[in-house]
Amino acid sequence: MAILEVNNVKKVYTTRFGGNQVQALTDVSFSVEKGEYVAIMGESGSGKTTLLNILAALDKATSGLVLLNGKNLSTLRDSEVSAFRRENLGFVFQDFNLLDNFNIQDNIFLPLVLAGKNYNEMRVRLMPIAESLGIKGILGKYPYEVSGGQKQRAAVARALITNPQLILADEPTGALDSKAAESLLAQFQEINGAGQTILMVTHSTQAASRAKRVLFIKDGQVFHQLYKGSSTNEEMYQKISDTLTVITTGGKSREA
């Protein structure tokens, strides 16, 4: 069964001055099955971020339907949105979004504390996650005391600790050096291997080549998609590069 269904989503912004209408998403449809690892690629201005915001219930589609676990996001009331996000979604951001005034452990606890869990339960949940992400040693440190890679792993731990239906990652390797990026992507594959569904928005061919499926967005539409199947990372990398070349040089749509 599909965990996430996106049907004919359209998003139109009206600019603040002049009232011009800007179409960010024209018509987007796709679905994500449980246990999938999907990457969405596209150039700046292609509508990636808008799509992610809509999936995260931070923004609402102008028309179309987004179903998460069968629940229509557009029917959520404002008061339910935050709790819904907390319970069903985990977020990993490009710039980590850790709070400076909490240490790593408290940053990871934040969604649980908001959900009203008690301290012992939080500890129990944290330990295996911290172990597998290799951040056990830095739990007491503050974000400004650790490296970018460690920050991002802490952010992943924060996303995982609520056992979300879906992890949404927005350019998770964008602010990392190549080594840290490599290790984070390995981490993602491991998590996905354990059954976690991941949806990642990225620019990076390297990052996308690890996903099981890659969607390409251009001008507010799903332009193309690639399945990894049994390809190696390198083969996948090559395929994605080819596709991007076709997209940027203006080739016609072709189905894989």
Next chain:
Amino acid sequence: MNGFFYGKLACGNLKKNGRLYLPYILAAVGIGAMYYIMVALTGDEGIMEMPGAVELKMIMSLGCGVIMVFAVIFLFYTNSFLMKRRKKEFGLFHILGMEKRHIGKMMFWETCIVGAISIAGGLLAGIILYKLVVLVLLNITGLEVSFGFRISIPGAATVAACFAVIFIMTLLYNLRQVQKANAIELLHSGSQGEREPKTRWLLALVGLAALGLAYGIAIVTEDPVGAMLLFFVAVLLVVLGTYCLFTAGSIAVLKMMRRNKGYYYKTKHFTSVSGMIYRMKQNAVGLANICILSTMVLVMVSGTVSLYIGVNDIVNTRYPKDFSITGYDVPDQEKAALKEMLLQAAEESGLTVGETTEYTTLGITAWKSGENIKLAASETERAEGEICIFQLITLEEYARCSGDQQELAEDEILVSVRQGEEGDQAYSINGLNFKIKGYVADLDLEGLDNNVVFDGYFVVVKDNQVLDQIDKIQREAYGDNASTRNYCIYADLSGEAQQKKDCGRRLEELIEAYNQGKAEESHLAARLDIKEEQREGFLIFCGGFLFLGVFLGFVFLMATVLIIYYKQVSEGYEDKGRFEIMQKVGMSPKEVRASIHSQVLKVFFLPLVMACIHLTMAFPMLNRLLALFNLRNPQLFAVCTITCVGIFAVIYGIVFGITAKAYYRIVGEQK
């Protein structure tokens, strides 16, 4: 041409940063206006040459000094805040190719514009408000003077010069700041990772100890003269304690809360405790400033209001009757003459003499150590004993004044304790021994009640011979500084205030005429206090203090308001990022708002609560200080204090409400 460019740039910058600069300029205008008014008042010949205005002038000069110092501190404080906020902007200019000297030029023009507006605005506001202020001052001091619309040129020049100097100093400070930093530092100065503050237990304990000591002094100190001296010690301790507690104490307490896992990991406490730790780190000094300023405002205003309202109390205590005449060492046969002159003067002024009290008393200062009473005591005797004042009267006078008929032997006395120890069996005055036959309850002699500073005893001796004996001892002991034997007449006169004053003048003339042709030593020496005149004098004095208290209260209040505003604005900019992250992680806007609101509320009302605690603890001491001014009315003072606190709290609340709006506007702004 080039200058024109920088001027234009500076204008644009100021406009762009209007939210920061407008309050700064307004405050500068406000302080400038107040400073001008003070300086102009001090130099106003029409007012300052009024009789009784000498004290007023002194009080006003004091005010000038306070405002001056305050203006410097305050403008520097706000300026440094502005600089902090604008460093990023300067960094950007630098990156875009402006050299530091160009930025310097731009800052020069900015300072010129801000300075010119502030000084011009301040003077204009000051000149306009001056008349109003003078009216208020004349009204509360009861001075009568006609005056036109005057502009004090020297006053304006002083203000302009002072503020110009202050603005130049801030410019130099700012230039140095920019000179020191490099572009990258400037660009990123807003977003440096904040380190978690360390717990400084020692400082917290020092703060606690200082505050405890100060409170102890305030509560325990009995002696008003000591209180005056210790008051300043206590004030310094309170200031020290407040700073320590706000900076170190608050963080220590918050960290203790954080260590309590069960408490800390609750939705309600989690974000607010950790948020508060950072907030306190950044704002502790500002909050301590607010706390101290608030306390100062409250003490000053409530004290001066009490004094002003209590003027009648004060005057009535010191001058129980319309006329108080004190004749120094008046021989018995001349007492009648003095009284006769009073009657004559009253008659000539068309007044009728009402109730009259008269008695002769000898007041001596001595050190009392148990039953041993020493005049002109040595250092060691002074250290052992308690300084006190003995008022001696004869049995005959006592019987006449109180109606109480008693018998006394040569070596027997009656004692009435005004303030001091009861229960002694005998007194030995410099070796002259007396048995205390008994204690009489309340010897209510008018006019003798105004000594509250030292312990006081009334002693009734058998007759004039005994009194002479003691007088001789004290004259030998003190020599030229010996007390005189005072013949006191207190009389009520019914008539107009002006008639009473005329009567006073007439009496002085009569005494002078009486002394005509007599040798210097045998002159009749007397002092005359007319209640009416004293009341006027006190009114000027207390009214002047009230005026200054309220005036400075306004200045401090303005500063408090501005600090609160800037705190809110700077917090807003810093919380904006945090606010966004929390929302992304799954906190609803409502929860974020509630959390931030509770923090902001705590942070901003903490100084007020602390100020109230300070005030409560200082209350006994302030009461004793007011007693030095002869105001012994704790109820009145309590009512005044509570009213002042109430009004202040309301203003504080309103300011908080307005600034909170500015805060939420910043936090809620979308990118």
